[in-house]
Amino acid sequence: MNAKRKKLIYNSVTFGIVILAYVLCSSLYGSMSRSLRGQLIPICCWIVMAVSLNLVVGISGELSLGHAGFMSLGAFSGIVVSGWMLNGFQMENEILRLVIAMAAGGLVAGIFGVLIGIPVLRLRGDYLAIVTLAFGEIIRNVMNCVYASVEGKRLVLGFLNPSLPGKLLLNGPNGAVSVGKIATFGAGFILILVTLTVVLNLINSRTGRAIMATRDNRIAAESVGINVTKYKMIAFVTAAVLAGMAGALYGLNYSTLIPGKFKFDQSINVLVFVVLGGIGNTLGSVISATVLTMLPELLREFSDYRMLVYALLLIAMMLITNTPASRAVLNNVKGMFRRRNLHQTVQATQGTGKEKGGRQP
């Protein structure tokens, strides 16, 4: 019961924070700066990306470096479907179009998730990471060659063939042009709620336990009759679908979008959100995605030095946490605090603390 209550509290806190943040943002919407206002929808998208990648990295324990690829697939299929609905069927209702576009984005990303998952999930560890990275890049390069247009009610797709009839929606390396900006903050908020519901409920169910079992001990999981590949696949495809939906929302937030936007470093970015928030920690992903998306905007004046500081910070982090010398220094510092406390208590009780507060380890 205790463990159950803990889970319940964790889930309620996660949902509570998201809902509170939404209420705050929408009530302060009028007084926000323009740039911050523009950040709201991308933040929603990156939160969904981080939470869904956490399902793969944290819960199923496989390092995937191609998550931006699924976002890209979702974004462009969402844009194409939205344009098709508008131009082919004169669907003026923006909310309906957004919902259809997001569903299409999720579907396409999910299908590719299955296709990519079949070969990829046979691998383990580093090899899986390398191959997902490659697939992310393959998706970007393929998107560079895809053209789409609407002629009447028909959707025409072309590969390496820009001369399509009708109104062009997707123009190869130039990406999507004249996209209708129909994404709304409310839709982003709902998408986050859906993502959190799916991920948190999945974790606390039979399926989620099976996924975590394959992560913790593959051999033992097989020995109790869990099909490891199937459950890794479920996690991978679920994450792909959510990433695709986030991608569709992201794509429909801009008036133009090029495939080059979803490069390898975006995948790494999402991974940074996950790692910073704590692997396997959903609430952590939400918070770190928010903070790390907003920070560059807030520190715009320092943007020239941003990457410099970022690199230095990463190097410093690695040195401090990994070299024995710096660890010793850290321990010493910790020890000094501890000893000082001891020193004070001893002094208070005996009045002879001065000799005892020395540098003996």
Add this chain to the structure above:
Amino acid sequence: MSETIRRRNADTKMVPVPSRSIIPERDLGKMPVLECQHLGIDFGGLTAVEDFNLVVGKTEIAGLIGPNGAGKTTVFNLLTKVYEPTRGSVMINGIDMHGMDTVAASRHGIARTFQNIRLFSNMSVEDNVRIGLHNQVRYGMPSGILRLPAYWKKEREQHEKAMELLSIFGMQDMGDMQAGSLPYGAQRRLEIVRALATNPSLLLLDEPAAGMNPHETQELMDNIIKIRDQFQIAVMLIEHDMNLVMGICEGICVLNYGKIIAKGTAEEIQRNPIVVEAYLGKQKDVGEKEGTEA
């Protein structure tokens, strides 16, 4: 050794099937759980197991013993389909296991524990058992995500079953503890509970008493018998603790260099000169234990 076990041993008679069978009398009319015929596996040029013939009865407790490196764990891995045998066949409940994988072996009723404990150590004790119940209490992913009535019903069923299974070893109060934080003996017991949760007809225990003190071993012996009686399953165990093997195993199979060198009841194995020479004779301390046993 408790009195009940001693009596049980005295009651168990050898069945006069000289070739391969060591089934106790009560299982004679029933189909054997496990039937291995000429089982063998090569790793490159090395023959790890050769011509392994064994029949395990429906409610038999069988022991597999032998010196280190004799191929005992390899036999377990062959039975659970971690390895595909090079030669021979394995039948579980009359079904040929050719071409099955580990998951299928589990579904056909083979459950096992591991020599080096393999728990889901970051998860709670209850969740470990629930994972064992994976194929027993089922509901789909949509019911899980949407929290449909099936989810609540089956989760409750899982919880009740898990608690019931844990209570075999008196572990029902440890449900919320992290599996990795349990003491060693409790981890071994939890592994047995998890294996039992898969509803097996044959339970393979790989050194269940390793690292246990004599008192815990005694408890384990009682529990293995209790499990067999309660679930009506066969148990096959690898063990170096001769007190345990001679105390509860109705049929014992001795393996050396991948080959069976003797089969029979505890008394027969203890008297068998080949076994004494190959195994017990070399290890004086085990031989002494032998002496006190007999």
